[in-house]
Amino acid sequence: MLIKSRRNNTNQYDQFFFGRGKLLLTGEYFVLDGATSLALPLKVGQALTVEYAQSYSPKLHWRSFDVNGNLWLDCRFEFWRFNCLDERVPKEIELLQTLLRQARKQNPHFLRDEVDVYVTTKLGFPLEWGLGSSSSLIYNIAQWAYISPFELLFNTYGGSGYDIACAQSDGPILYEKQKSGPNWSPTKFNPPFSDKLYFVYRGTKQDSQAAILRYNQSWPYPPEAIYSISEITKGILEAKSLDEFNFLIAGHEKLVAKYLKLIPVKEEFFADYWGEIKSLGAWGGDFILVTSDRSYKETKAYFEERNFNICIPYKDLVLSEDSCKATVNTTSVADILAEEVIPLAVVNDGRAGSNVQLQ
Structure with a gap:
């Protein structure tokens, strides 16, 4: 979801996106074949900030920080094929390159302006926890590129898509992967126990x-x-x-x-x-x-x-x-969670709910 944008010294607006983490309570595996599944968006997620600056040699600068503020990915890309411009190419950029290239296929106008682009991502949970670091990134990139996050997922990482639905939802959902496409709806799940x-x-x-x-x-x-x-x-x-x-x-x-x-x-x-x-x-x-x-x-x-x-x-x-x-x-x-091994950082957009729809 786009949280805010602000004008800068280019014809672009700096932007801030946020996708929620996820847990699948029921339907693991069988959600792939259409089983009705209960999915839970989380209070934690991933933020993506995009800033633009005038440049005579445009590049994409990407920095990713973990929940503790440590930089774990730092690289620069050219805009034609999103190849890494650094001498040492991190292994972690393969998924990112795949996502950026697919985003370009879905929107040929994505990242075509003659400006430097600075992207910063920040996780609100430990990377190794499996709470949606990839799905929240996919969702955020799709919102930034004005494309369908489900199409981006299905053409790159694969899966049922429930995690993409969670990234943009504000409470528990019932999810089905149908032949016609993803289908989900808000549901009430706040058991007395x-x-x-x-x-x-x-x-x-x-x-x-x-x-x-x-x-x-x-x-x-x-x-x-x-x-x-x-x-x-x-x-x-x-x-x-x-x-x-x-x-x-x-x-x-x-x-x-x-x-x-x-x-x-x-x-x-x-x-x-x-x-x-x-x-x-x-x-x-x-x-x-x-x-x-x-x-x-x-x-x-x-x-x-x-x-x-x-x-x-x-x-x-x-x-x-x-x-x-x-x-x-x-x-x-x-x-x-301070007593735990790693504390969680909670990202809150401060809104009273949202009605974010598919692109």
């Missing part, structure tokens, strides 16, 4: 593209698999108690395990845990959802004993309608 839900980081980032390839190796899947996942999603939205929610996410885990021939994460690593545990996104990495009817302190201690030191309460990470309409207190969120 949300204080008993936590996200635990496993410390291993999964390759989304590799996970999609593994899923496709057993394709096609029977229609009843897609239907069952969709029905569980609907049931989760209607769950009134933690017991009901636990039953549904356990069923979801069994279904995915059955069709993909995988072992549920609780069965494999946390068989003695008192609550339920659900994988989020590609199995084997990133975050898991855990439920607990015990205190946060006791729940966190269980996972710390097993060297999983990051345990985040649901309400501190997931964006809700109420948290979007209210001003997010960056300091308080950072303080809540």
Whole structure:
């Protein structure tokens, strides 16, 4: 979403964009085949600032900073093919070059003016957490280039597109990848037991593209698999108690395990845990959802004993309608996570909600 723009000494306006992070609560893998999935935009995301300056030798200057303010990518590009002009070419620029070249295909007028362009990106979460560093970047570049973020995703990185929908949403969404294109709508998901839900980081980032390839190796899947996942999603939205929610996410885990021939994460690593545990996104990495009817302190201690030191309460990470309409207190969120290995930085645009539409 475009947050603000300001005039400079060229005929361009400096711009600031922001895309939210994401978590997929239901429908992992099967969202690719049209399963109705519950996706959660996050309070954290990625900012992209674009500044323009007059120049006789135009270049694109790109700098990316992590959540702690450390510069992790610094490079210059020419505008014809977006080749790197630096002597040492960072490996990390390959995806960026692919995105810029595809953006040019979708909009031939993108970056054609005779000006220097200075781009700065800033992540609001650790890069290795798998919360949408690529998808929020894709969304921001698409907004900057005046192109469809979904077309940019499908022609470069691939995937279902739920993460792109999350990048521009202000609360939980129901997402379906249909033959006609992405389809999603806002939904209410603020269960009375949300204080008993936590996200635990496993410390291993999964390759989304590799996970999609593994899923496709057993394709096609029977229609009843897609239907069952969709029905569980609907049931989760209607769950009134933690017991009901636990039953549904356990069923979801069994279904995915059955069709993909995988072992549920609780069965494999946390068989003695008192609550339920659900994988989020590609199995084997990133975050898991855990439920607990015990205190946060006791729940966190269980996972710390097993060297999983990051345990985040649901309400501190997931964006809700109420948290979007209210001003997010960056300091308080950072303080809540101050005991964790790496604190989160929360980016807040200070608006009362948005109605951002597809290009």
